[in-house]
Amino acid sequence: MRLGRAAVVTDTGRRRLGNEDAYVWGPPLFAIADGMGGARAGEIAAGIAAATFEEVLGRTMGADAISEVIADANRRIWERSLADPATAGMGTTVTVALVDEDGETVVFGHVGDSRAYRMRDSVLEQITTDHSLVAELVESGVLTPEEAERHPQRSAITRALGTEPAVEPDVFTVDVVPGDLFLLCSDGLSDMLTEEQIAAAIERAGGEPEAAGNELVKEANARGGDDNITVLLFEIVAGEPDPERTAALEDTARATSPDGPSKNAGDPSASPEPRPDEGLRRHGAGPGGRIAAIVLLVAILIVAALVLYWGITS
Numbered sequence: 001m002r003l004g005r006a007a008v009v010t011d012t013g014r015r016r017l018g019n020e021d022a023y024v025w026g027p028p029l030f031a032i033a034d035g036m037g038g039a040r041a042g043e044i045a046a047g048i049a050a051a052t053f054e055e056v057l058g059r060t061m062g063a064d065a066i067s068e069v070i071a072d073a074n075r076r077i078w079e080r081s082l083a084d085p086a087t088a089g090m091g092t093t094v095t096v097a098l099v100d101e102d103g104e105t106v107v108f109g110h111v112g113d114s115r116a117y118r119m120r121d122s123v124l125e126q127i128t129t130d131h132s133l134v135a136e137l138v139e140s141g142v143l144t145p146e147e148a149e150r151h152p153q154r155s156a157i158t159r160a161l162g163t164e165p166a167v168e169p170d171v172f173t174v175d176v177v178p179g180d181l182f183l184l185c186s187d188g189l190s191d192m193l194t195e196e197q198i199a200a201a202i203e204r205a206g207g208e209p210e211a212a213g214n215e216l217v218k219e220a221n222a223r224g225g226d227d228n229i230t231v232l233l234f235e236i237v238a239g240e241p242d243p244e245r246t247a248a249l250e251d252t253a254r255a256t257s258p259d260g261p262s263k264n265a266g267d268p269s270a271s272p273e274p275r276p277d278e279g280l281r282r283h284g285a286g287p288g289g290r291i292a293a294i295v296l297l298v299a300i301l302i303v304a305a306l307v308l309y310w311g312i313t314s
């Protein structure tokens with residue numbers, strides 16, 4: 001077996017002013033990160049996580065190496081947050097998938113509430129466990145899964161990269177069969193769509209990664225687009241492993257991202273000025289969207305008044 005088609009789509013959504021999700025596109029390695037923290041701190045944390053993985057692309061890696069890279073990213077974010085008070089408390093989720101050389105297994109590394117799903121024979125299954133308060137309450141029988149989906153604290157995560165000196169990631173390996181389609185996504189998708197809706201969107205796209213990615217983002221926005229949405233899909237197909245074909249994926253899928261290659265990767269300090277609008281809320285409708293709407297409305301009224309005044313006086 002080998003890696004087949006793949007695609008990534010990231011979108012700001014309909015309520016946020018900026019996109020604090022990041023992704024790594026390095027077939028056969030893929031990752032997404034969803035940052036949290038005040039001002040631009042979430043973007044910085046996600047960017048450091050992505051950059052740490054970008055540095056190791058091309059190396060032969062297994063589960064141990066994935067653990068080490070996650071530990072390294074955690075340390076870098078933690079140290080940056082200590083050195084820069086504006087970023088204190090920042091953190092990020094990370095969900096990484098590495099298709100092994102023979103195409104027989106995929107290694108996953110995971111911290112936080114971004115998710116990995118596997119679609120096999122039209123059945124969608126979540127293969128990561130959310131490190132979130134509501135997931136723990138479901139596990140202990142306090143909440144039903146349905147109650148968890150609507151719970152006001154559903155965005156509270158219990159494990160993140162960079163918020164402590166060390167982190168314990170989930171690292172595990174799954175066997176694959178030809179036709180398996182994997183989806184990595186940030187909670188901007190999974191909070192907006194149920195598993196049934198995610199599966200239906202993938203089916204409508206015929207399981208084609210790029211079409212499915214676009215369909216999922218469109219659906220999440222149609223249902224509110226409360227948060228940044230990142231979806232990364234890749235399929236496993238029959239055939240001999242083909243490193244050249246894997247390398248060629250590099251160009252095709254980069255072209256499918258509206259934001260260009262590896263947003264947030266590299267030096268996050270090169271990004272625009274801080275936005276003091278989001279506090280520590282990562283999820284739900286922050287005040288940023290409403291403020292932007294009011295500013296836009298005022299601007300439109302001023303322009304209208306000027307046009308009217310100009311029309312009367314000229």
Ligand code: MG
Nearest residue numbers: 034187188227
């Ligand atoms: Mg998010």
